[in-house]
Structures are given as C-alpha cells and as structure tokens.
Amino acid sequence: MKKHWKASKAFASVNSAGKKVTMSKKIEIDITVPNQTKYLAVIGKIAESLAHSLGYFSDDKLELAYQLNLVLTEAMTNAICHANECDPNKEVKVSLSVADNQLKICVFDQGSGFDIDALSKIEACDTDEGGRGVPIIFKLMDQVEYKKSATGHVLEMLKFLK
Amino acid sequence: MKKHWKASKAFASVNSAGKKVTMSKKIEIDITVPNQTKYLAVIGKIAESLAHSLGYFSDDKLELAYQLNLVLTEAMTNAICHANECDPNKEVKVSLSVADNQLKICVFDQGSGFDIDALSKIEACDTDEGGRGVPIIFKLMDQVEYKKSATGHVLEMLKFLK
Amino acid sequence: MLLNIQEQGEIVKIEVKEERMDAHNSGDLKEQMLQLFDEGKCNLVIDLSAVRFVDSSGLGALVSGFKNASARDGSLKLCSLQPQVRSMFELTRLHRVFEIFISVEEALESF
Amino acid sequence: MLLNIQEQGEIVKIEVKEERMDAHNSGDLKEQMLQLFDEGKCNLVIDLSAVRFVDSSGLGALVSGFKNASARDGSLKLCSLQPQVRSMFELTRLHRVFEIFISVEEALESF
Ligand SMILES: Nc1ncnc2c1ncn2[C@@H]1O[C@H](COP(=O)(O)OP(=O)(O)O)[C@@H](O)[C@H]1O
Numbered sequence: 013m014k015k016h017w018k019a020s021k022a023f024a025s026v027n028s029a030g031k032k033v034t035m036s037k038k039i040e041i042d043i044t045v046p047n048q049t050k051y052l053a054v055i056g057k058i059a060e061s062l063a064h065s066l067g068y069f070s071d072d073k074l075e076l077a078y079q080l081n082l083v084l085t086e087a088m089t090n091a092i093c094h095a096n097e098c099d100p101n102k103e104v105k106v107s108l109s110v111a112d113n114q115l116k117i118c119v120f121d122q123g124s125g126f127d128i129d130a131l132s133k134i135e136a137c138d139t140d141e142g143g144r145g146v147p148i149i150f151k152l153m154d155q156v157e158y159k160k161s162a163t164g165h166v167l168e169m170l171k172f173l174k
Numbered sequence: 175m176k177k178h179w180k181a182s183k184a185f186a187s188v189n190s191a192g193k194k195v196t197m198s199k200k201i202e203i204d205i206t207v208p209n210q211t212k213y214l215a216v217i218g219k220i221a222e223s224l225a226h227s228l229g230y231f232s233d234d235k236l237e238l239a240y241q242l243n244l245v246l247t248e249a250m251t252n253a254i255c256h257a258n259e260c261d262p263n264k265e266v267k268v269s270l271s272v273a274d275n276q277l278k279i280c281v282f283d284q285g286s287g288f289d290i291d292a293l294s295k296i297e298a299c300d301t302d303e304g305g306r307g308v309p310i311i312f313k314l315m316d317q318v319e320y321k322k323s324a325t326g327h328v329l330e331m332l333k334f335l336k
Numbered sequence: 337m338l339l340n341i342q343e344q345g346e347i348v349k350i351e352v353k354e355e356r357m358d359a360h361n362s363g364d365l366k367e368q369m370l371q372l373f374d375e376g377k378c379n380l381v382i383d384l385s386a387v388r389f390v391d392s393s394g395l396g397a398l399v400s401g402f403k404n405a406s407a408r409d410g411s412l413k414l415c416s417l418q419p420q421v422r423s424m425f426e427l428t429r430l431h432r433v434f435e436i437f438i439s440v441e442e443a444l445e446s447f
Numbered sequence: 448m449l450l451n452i453q454e455q456g457e458i459v460k461i462e463v464k465e466e467r468m469d470a471h472n473s474g475d476l477k478e479q480m481l482q483l484f485d486e487g488k489c490n491l492v493i494d495l496s497a498v499r500f501v502d503s504s505g506l507g508a509l510v511s512g513f514k515n516a517s518a519r520d521g522s523l524k525l526c527s528l529q530p531q532v533r534s535m536f537e538l539t540r541l542h543r544v545f546e547i548f549i550s551v552e553e554a555l556e557s558f
C-alpha cells in the first residue's frame with residue numbers, strides 16, 4: 013500500500029539550514045556515509061539517540077528507539093546491498109526529521125529502483141531466509157513511499173508520534 | 175591562537191549529497207535543532223556514536239567519544255546561550271564530518287559574534303564559575319576558527335585523527 | 337562477529353558476543369554454523385544474552401541454521417533473549433518457528 | 448536534575464542521579480546547594496558515581512557550591528568519580544581545588 017504525504021514542508025529547513033526561521037520544534041539530522049554495512053551501527057545509534065530525546069516515557073522510548081534503529085537499518089541495508097550493489101564507492105544518504113509530532117525518515121540510494129508495491133503485500137514465509145525487511149518497514153511506519161530522486165531513489169517513511 | 179584550514183574541501187559533499195561521488199571514506203552528519211539546552215544530550219550522544227564508529231582501540235574510543243561530546247556540548251551551549259541569547263525560536267546547526275583522517279566539527283550560531291582570540295589565551299581561575307568552555311575547546315581540538323557565516327557565525331574545529 | 341563456541345557432548349553452544357546482529361556481521365554466524373553442520377554437528381543452542389539488537393539479516397542467519405539443522409535431523413534452539421529481541425521474533429512471527437528458552441541450562445536440558 | 452539528598456548528622460550527601468551534567472541541568476544542582484546554604488547546611492558531599500559526563504557548566508555548579516561552602520566555613524567534597532569524569536577535572540586543573548574521594552564512606556569520614 014503506497015501512501016503519500018507532502019514532503020516539501022518537512023524538508024523546508026534542509027536547504028535553509030542556518031537561515032533565520034521561526035520554527036522552534038524542528039529537529040533535522042542528515043547523514044551521508046560510504047556504501048558499506050559497517051556504518052549501519054552508527055546510524056542505528058543515532059536513530060536511538062533521537063528517539064531517546066523525544067518526550068516519551070521510558071518504556072515507549074526503548075521501543076521507539078528499537079523501531080527507528082530497525083527501520084533505518086533495514087532501509088539502509090537495502091540501499092547498500094540491493095540498490096547500490098555493495099559498491100563501496102557509492103554512498104548512502106539518510107535524513108531524520110521531527111516536526112509537528114511527525115517523524116520522517118528518508119533513505120536515498122543511487123540505484124535504479126524496484127516495485128515496492130509488488131513486495132509490500134507479500135510476507136516472508138516462516139522459513140525464508142530473506143524478504144523480511146520491507147514488510148517490517150511497512151509494519152512499523154505509518155506511511156511509506158519509494159520514489160525517484162535526483163540521483164537515484166528515496167524511501168520516505170513517516171511515523172506519527174503520539 | 176586562531177588557525178586556518180581549507181574548509182571548502184571538507185564540505186564538498188554537503189551540497190552534492192546524493193550525487194555520484196567517488197569518495198568512499200567520507201562521513202557527514204548535519205544536525206539542526208531548536209535553540210534549547212535540552213538538545214545538548216542528543217547531539218552529544220550522536221558525537222559519541224560517531225567516535226565509536228571510527229577505527230580505534232576501545233580505550234582511545236572512549237576518550238575520543240568523551241572529547242567530541244564535550245567539545246560539541248561547549249560550543250553548542252555558547253551558541254544557544256551567548257550567541258542566540260536563549261531565544262527558543264532560534265536554531266543551532268551542527269555539522270560533523272570525517273574525511274582523510276580529519277574530523278571537523280562546525281557549530282553555526284545566529285549571533286553577532288565575539289572576539290575568540292582575546293579569550294582563548296585567558297584561562298579561567300580555579301574559582302571562576304564560568305569561562306572554561308572556550309579554553310577546553312582549544313585544548314582538545316587541533317585547529318579552531320570562529321568566523322562570519324551567511325546567517326551569523328560559525329565555530330569551526332578540526333581534529334587530526336591518528 | 338565475536339562468537340564463543342563450546343561443545344557440550346552432542347550439543348554445540350554458540351554464544352553471540354555482540355550487541356548488534358545486522359547485515360554487517362550476521363553472515364559470520366551463518367558460515368560458522370554451516371561449518372559445524374559440515375562436521376556433522378547439528379544440535380545447536382544459540383545464546384543471545386548479549387544481543388540488544390537484531391535485524392532481518394540476523395533473523396535470516398538464524399533461520400538458515402534452523403533449516404540446516406532440521407534437514408540433518410538435528411535442531412537449533414535459542415536462549416536468553418532480551419525483551420526487545422524477543423519482540424522482534426514476535427513482530428516477524430518467528431517465535432512460532434524457534435524453540436526459545438529462558439536460560440542456556442533449560443535449552444541444553446531440552447535435548 | 449534528579450538528586451538524592453540525605454542528611455547524615457552535620458553533613459549533607461547529594462547524590463547526582465543523572466548520566467549527564469550540562470548547561471541544561473546543572474543550574475538545578477547549584478540552586479539546590481544555595482538552598483542548603485540558606486538553611487545553614489554547609490558541609491556537603493557530592494556523590495558523582497552515576498555521572499558519566501560533565502561539561503564546564505557542571506564544573507561551574509560544583510565550583511559555586513565549593514566557594515559558598517568555604518565562605519561559610521564549611522566544605523564541599525566530591526566522591527566516586529568515573530574515570531572519564533576524573534579526567535575532566537584534570538583537564539581543567541580543578542582536581543587541585545576539590546577534595547576528591549574514592550567512596551562516599553571515605554568522604555564522610557574525612558570531616
Ligand atoms: N532500495 C532498493 N533498491 C532495489 N531493490 C530493492 C531495494 N529495497 C528492496 N529491494 C528489493 O526488494 C526485495 C525485498 O527486500 P527486503 O524485504 O528488505 O528483503 P531482503 O533484503 O532480505 O531480500 C529485495 O530482495 C530487493 O530485490
């Protein structure tokens with residue numbers, strides 16, 4: 013199930029970072045790393061730190077931290093291994109932003125894309141070794157969209173924070 | 175003591191993020207948060223995660239993690255409280271980048287600047303309550319520069335990684 | 337991936353000594369298990385007590401071991417899951433596939 | 448800032464129950480100490496065992512307490528510093544200002 017939302021607003025401050033804006037509740041984290049799985053851990057930790065900084069009770073925070081770590085790890089692994097074909101000279105860009113109780117995660121790959129709608133309905137069989145990444149992302153995030161970007165594709169994932 | 179280095183190269187991939195570049199060792203993290211001290215902790219944790227992801231032995235990593243956390247905390251606190259005068263509608267932008275064994279930390283404020291060269295030679299007296307932030311930054315980083323940016327000023331700090 | 341491997345009679349206990357199992361290191365566990373299967377050792381207990389985070393690649397490695405053990409009339413059992421890791425098995429419904437024990441002792445006794 | 452405050456005779460023990468002391472929370476400690484000084488309590492032991500990170504604001508709060516205690520003929524002592532926190536005192540040479548003890552017990556006995 014492909015769902016859409018307005019990306020432009022949430023990204024308003026990416027380009028104007030440093031400019032005087034009167035938006036006091038916005039957190040934006042943009043990360044670029046080489047196309048290697050050894051960077052999964054640091055990005056996962058950053059996602060966890062972000063979760064812990066949001067105003068939740070401890071239990072919910074732990075769960076949210078795991079979920080963000082997981083979703084980001086799955087999306088990045090796909091970008092690194094499928095889209096960018098494990099080419100260590102490519103790179104992966106990730107952005108995490110929080111505004112108006114919405115958390116948005118984007119993972120930019122340099123690949124030629126795939127049909128996420130064909131996948132998202134299929135759940136891995138219990139004894140399949142792979143195929144759980146995209147279903148996990150759909151389960152944990154409220155809106156998921158995969159689309160063309162300037163230099164490849166981007167997986168945009170939105171979660172509504174209570 | 176004000177020291178200079180070429181900032182342009184280290185920032186090359188900020189603007190071209192997502193574009194195909196053949197630079198496989200570059201990590202870049204850009205963060206924007208509201209101008210509030212409650213965000214110090216998350217930024218500090220991100221700096222620690224970055225330190226842990228760099229290829230060092232455990233002991234050095236712990237020390238580097240503390241140092242990056244500290245330097246970033248000091249610089250951000252100054253941006254939030256001195257430059258941006260605790261105005262919660264302002265924002266602070268931070269960038270961390272690693273390339274060619276150089277770690278660069280930039281903290282962008284929206285203030286009207288101060289004379290860091292007048293300060294950096296003065297060490298706090300043992301019983302002063304404040305005045306230790308900038309001296310700590312000078313002690314722990316290899317090159318420090320404070321200069322005008324498009325929308326305020328930026329404290330650029332460089333550390334050579336062994 | 338740091339693994340602590342101990343043979344206890346017919347059973348091989350593999351303790352995963354990593355906080356994190358992901359696409360970067362899970363291949364190591366899978367290969368280590370394949371090597372044990374080659375040596376005819378197909379009763380495994382995987383101790384996950386140190387593991388704080390598992391992604392789908394980590395689950396994939398465990399499913400691989402599970403299938404290979406079963407195909408050889410052996411079995412692969414899990415023990416000492418942290419609560420968040422346990423939730424991950426529930427999310428993917430793999431808790432219905434694996435035998436999961438509270439402690440290494442209980443896992444070993446179950447053979 | 449989460450503080451655990453206990454009076455032990457003439458001495459007040461303040462346990463900082465935070466991982467991190469920075470510009471966001473150190474003001475609380477400073478104010479809490481000022482309140483104690485107002486009540487005539489000026490012999491303090493600050494237990495930092497839980498603290499993993501202190502910045503210059505955290506040090507500033509401690510220096511404030513130290514000065515105020517001394518001015519009232521009392522004293523402020525520190526105990527149970529984690530190694531990284533200890534290094535922070537050395538970096539700023541404040542280890543020469545404060546009396547620093549290994550344990551709460553030793554700090555209490557020193558009065
Ligand atoms: N960013 C991507 N670019 C190209 N193909 C992708 C991408 N993400 C996922 N895929 C495709 O979708 C499939 C399912 O992905 P996933 O559910 O994560 O499981 P797995 O990665 O284990 O195969 C992958 O095998 C791959 O073919």
Ligand SMILES: Nc1ncnc2c1ncn2[C@@H]1O[C@H](COP(=O)(O)OP(=O)(O)O)[C@@H](O)[C@H]1O
Nearest residue numbers: 252253256257285287288304305306307308309
């Ligand atoms: N980004 C900044 N903008 C304006 N003034 C600053 C900035 N950073 C530091 N200063 C000035 O330098 C002084 C010393 O800073 P510092 O050494 O961090 O100690 P403290 O913040 O405790 O005073 C500050 O009191 C402030 O006047």
